[in-house]
Every structure is written in structure tokens, then in C-alpha cells.
Amino acid sequence: MIFDVSALNLSNLIYVLRGIFWTLFLTFVSIGLGLILGSALAFGEVYLPPPFSYIFRIIGEVLRGVPLILLFLILYFAFNLGMTLSAILGLGLRSASYQGQIFRSSLEAISAGQLHAGLSLGMTKFQVFKEILVPQALRIMIPGWTNEFITVLKDTSIAFVLGVMDIMTRADFIARSIGRYFEIYIFIALVYFVLVKTSMSILNNLYERVRIPGLGEKR
Amino acid sequence: MSSFEIVLFKYKDFWLMGLKYTMLITVLSILIGIVLGLLFAIMRIYGNKFFKAVAVSYIDLIRGTPMIVQLFILYYGLGSTGLVKFTPLQAAIIGMGLNSGAYQAEYFRTAFLAIPTGQTEAALSLGFTRTGLIFNILLPQVVRIVLPSWTNELIALTQYSSLAMVLTVMELTAVSKYVGSKTFLYIQAFSLAGIIYLFVSVVLTRLMVYFENRLSIPGVSAQKLRI
Amino acid sequence: MKEVLRVENLKKSYHKNEVLKGVSFSINEGETKVIIGPSGGGKSTLLYCINYLQKPDSGEIYLDSELITPKNIYEARKKIGFVFQYFNLFMHLTALDNVMIGLIKVKKLPKDEALKIAKESLLLVGIKEDLWNHYPAQLSGGQQQRVAIARAIAMSPRIILFDEPTSALDVELIGEVLQAMKTLAENGMTMLIVTHELEFAKSVAHEIMFLESGVIVEKGTPQEIIEHPKSERLKKFLSKIAKGEE
Incomplete structure (x- = not known):
């Protein structure tokens, strides 16, 4: 039989689905880490004087230039970090390099006129940053950030090479033990699909709610 | 010999093999991706309801699931059903090609939509058929608009080709892990792999910029059309 | 009459290009002064230097007799x-939030x-309640510029600087903005306006200054400047304006 539905019995499915905890845990922690490190990276690149800004830029380029698996392997084998920590740091550092870019380009999308208008009212530079630039940049960021979230969510599956017990690893484990690969992998493909679509609709919803007409669109 | 030299020279042939497989997978899968991407984009824009639905579901399903799962379905999954038995390398190339096709369909679609409708109107008024319009008028412009996104796609595929490692293909990352485990010089082996990846990215980017300039026509570019 | 703003020998260069070559003038309370001149002549730079959005190279600016420095x-x-182009x-x-x-x-x-x-400021420039909760992108250019004027007057400033307030607007929207500015002038607001609208300048300005190549070439009442220009450069500029080339 090509597709044996009996391979998808309740106990197998529950075994696989319990991995959702790790899949989501890795996603949220790495995205959070990436957000913090990414904004630091963006600031370093934009506001620090030349020798330092180059260093930040090179760090970003390297993180974007090497495969995620290689990052995992370096953290795990070369730095001897545990598998969970390697997974979080690998996903988080890589995401930082992308989120930094998103944050930077959002700030750059805001015209100098907004800064001038704020200053001309007597605001300090910090007030302009806090009241004008950040609220606008955060909104402009959301679509790009949604993509990044989805990418990280899907890439948590690569932590499989480290053995983190996410849905991917659990699925592989069950598939091997019962000898039914097709059914189990199709099943987790569906699970990922549902997770991706759900997060997308939540994030799109958030965007619609905070979206402001005309913001981030070119004149 | 320094430890770095051991890693590099003693395992020279392995590194070359790794580089070969990495490049082979990347280049072949992007070519498959271009063909599929164009096909699905045209289906989605110009197709009837049925073709549209097929294209949309394909793009959605591929982009909504991780590549590693797709590779596993193709290699272990299909293999175990006895329908088709791919070699690991074949599975990697086909899987990544199918994956890239979905992403490139979106690049192509954006590019088609970025071309002003006046181009279509002018071609039709000259008596072009729909097919003639697509291939003679729109496609030459579309290709120039999507070129920059191919650069990104190439670099993404170079990195994702490392997933072939879990299908036991000896591409670069697999080689670095192998060399590391043989010599216990993990840091050196992984760093070397990282340097090669960065080098490949730089070369590919340069190459694509060269093509972009060679093919450029004033006024027809992603930047000019703001996509 | 009390002096509100005095500019003395203001200079500003970009790279090696001297945009302002020593500009001096003053404005008294309730006065409206208009600056005209060809583009690239330093008009915008002058306004941006007055409130330090661009830092002047040298010269002094006094607001109510107090020297403006980077500190204050x-x-x-x-x-x-400040009202922007x-x-x-x-x-x-x-x-509403923009003004608040x-x-x-x-x-x-x-x-x-x-x-x-x-609310008072918005009503003064003719922006009625139905537009208060609109975002800028939902307003016409003329409405946006009037909100921007309301934002400036709400702060009850001593003086308002206008940087070509109507030059980014479609012709049919210019009138409403000029009307709002006229209202301000009638209410005694002190204003310094860079504009190409000569008819408007004639009706509100106490004095017009002609700024070209970084210097004030000529100044006088609207009558003197527009009807009886003295310098060749001003005559040339006015004829260009009449032909719609500036």
C-alpha cells in the first residue's frame, strides 16, 4: 500500500505532536534573541564610527553567508555547547543578522523630513527617535518581520541534525521505528503548514490592526 | 604542518568533492527552479481557474513547509513506497529545484505585474498573440527585473544545499564534519567550510552583477520599477 | 516696534560651494517678510540655518534679542x-495628534x-472636525499643509518660517493654503516666507527680499520690488517668473 493510514494512529500522532513545544520554543526564543541582537547589530552598523561599524557589518555578512547547519555544527562540536543551546544560538544569531537588516532598512525608509519636523517643534533627538522614528519603523518592519518569523519557524526543523526533540526529530524517530516514512513525513509537512499559516494570519492581523495608511509607502 | 594545513591539504580531495557537490546541487536546482517558477507564474497570472488553483496551491504548500521535510518526503518517503527510488544526490537536486520553483514563481509574478500595462496594450494592438506577447515582449523585460532576485536565490540555495548532508550527500558541510571527526580539528574544518561558502557567495554575487550590467537596458530594472 | 528675529552676516557652505555669503536682516513683531529668488539661491538653506536644522558656519541669529547657540x-x-515644502x-x-x-x-x-x-488651531486654518482623525496619507496636499501650519501655530511661536509652502501643491490646492497664511498675517503672526507666489506676497508682505547666489541683492516694499525693480538680476528673475520658468 502506498499510503497506509494506519501508520497515523493516535499514539504515533501524539508522539510527534508533543514536539510542537520544542518547535515553538525554539522559534520564539530565537526570534526574541534575534530581535535584541539584531537591533544591536543595526545600531552598531549605522551609528558607530568606521572601524567598529565595519566589524558589525562583517559579523552580519558572515552570519548570512554560511549555512545554518554549519553554524549548528560549529556551536555544537567546536564550542561544545549543548544541543538546545546550539540550536537557540544558531537560529538566534542568524536571525539577528536578518532582523538587523530589516530594522535598518525600516529606519532608512523614514524620510529626513520626519526628523526635521520633530526637531523644529523643539523635540530632543532622543524624543524624535522615541516618538517618531521607532513607532514608524516598528510598523514598517512588520511585513518583513513576518517573513523572518516564518523562516525561523521552518528552519527550526534543521535543529534535527542536533537531535532537539522537535516535531521533525520525533517524526523521523517514529518513521524509522515503524518503517513508514511517507505517511509520517506527509503528516508533519501538514503540521508545519498549519503552524506557518496560523502564525502568518496572526501576524497579518496584527499588521492590519496597527497599520497606518500611507506609512512606509514611497511618495 | 600547522593544524589548518593538515585540514586543508591532507583532505584536499574531500574538499574539492564537497565543493563540486555543493555547486552541482545549487546550479542544477536553480535551473529547475527557473523553469518551474516561470511556468507557475504564467499559470497563475494568465491561466484559467484550474491552472491558477494548481499554481497557487503548489506555491503555498512549498513555501509553507520546511525544505528538509520536502527532501525527506522525496527521498525516504517516496523511496519507501517503491514508486520512485532517487539517489540522495538526485533527491537533493530535484527537491531543491521544486522548492526554488515556488519561490521563483513569486519573483516572476511580481516582475510580470511590474511591467506597465501599456506594454501589453501596445503589443496586442500590433497584432501579437497572447503567447507572442509573453515571450517576445514581456519575458525579455521580466528576466531583467528578476535578475537581482536570482542572486539572492543562488546564495540561499548554496546555503540550503547543506541540507543534502542529511541525505548522506558529501557536500561541503558534510565534508567539514567528516574532516573534523577524523582530525578532531573541528574549529579549523568548520572555519574552512565557512570561508569557502563566503567565497562562493562573493563570486556568485560578482558574476550576477556582471550579467546584470551586460543585460541592462535603461529603464527596465527592479529599481526603476520599484519592486 | 519690538524686534523678534535678527540675522547677522550668516554664512553657510556645502563642501566648497558657498550657499550663503553673509546674509543680514531683521523682523519686527507682527511683520510678514517674504524672500524670493531663483532655486539654488540659498532660500531654503537660510530658513534651515535659522533654527539650526542645518548648522550655520558663521554669523549670529537673535531671537527676542537672545543669541541662538547650539546650547539653547x-x-x-x-x-x-517651521512649515516645510x-x-x-x-x-x-x-x-489631531500631529498638532498635539x-x-x-x-x-x-x-x-x-x-x-x-x-482643535482651535485646526479650525483657524479651516480643517474641520471630520478630518481630525484622518492620517496624513488620507488628506489632500492642501489639507496636509494646513494641518502642518496648525501644528506650528499650536505651539504659539514668536515667528513662523515657511519654506515654499505651496510649491509641492497642485494649482487648485494652493489657494486654501495661502488663505490660511493670510489669516495668520491678519491675526498679527510674525512670519518669514519663502515663496514664488508674487500676488500673495504683494497682498501680505511688509517687505520683500530678493536672495540670489547667497546674498540679498535687493529689498523693499512689494511695490518697490515687484513694480519697480532696480537691479538687472531682479528684473530678469521677475520676467522669468512671469513666463512661468521659475
């Missing part, structure tokens, strides 16, 4: 309104008081 610039900017309304705030934000964040007024002032 934040205090000074509260008293100098491209409006520069805060894109993430509604019309300076009152709340800079002047630290309580919210209800800020709201009251904002």
Missing part, C-alpha cells in the same frame, strides 16, 4: 515654527489643554 537651540525651536506631517499620527504631540511632549501640557489648543 531646543528652547529656541519651541518659539520658532513637503509638509512633513508625522505619518503615524492623525491630523508638540504640546504634550515638548511643552508638557496636560492632555485636555493640548486638545483644546489643537
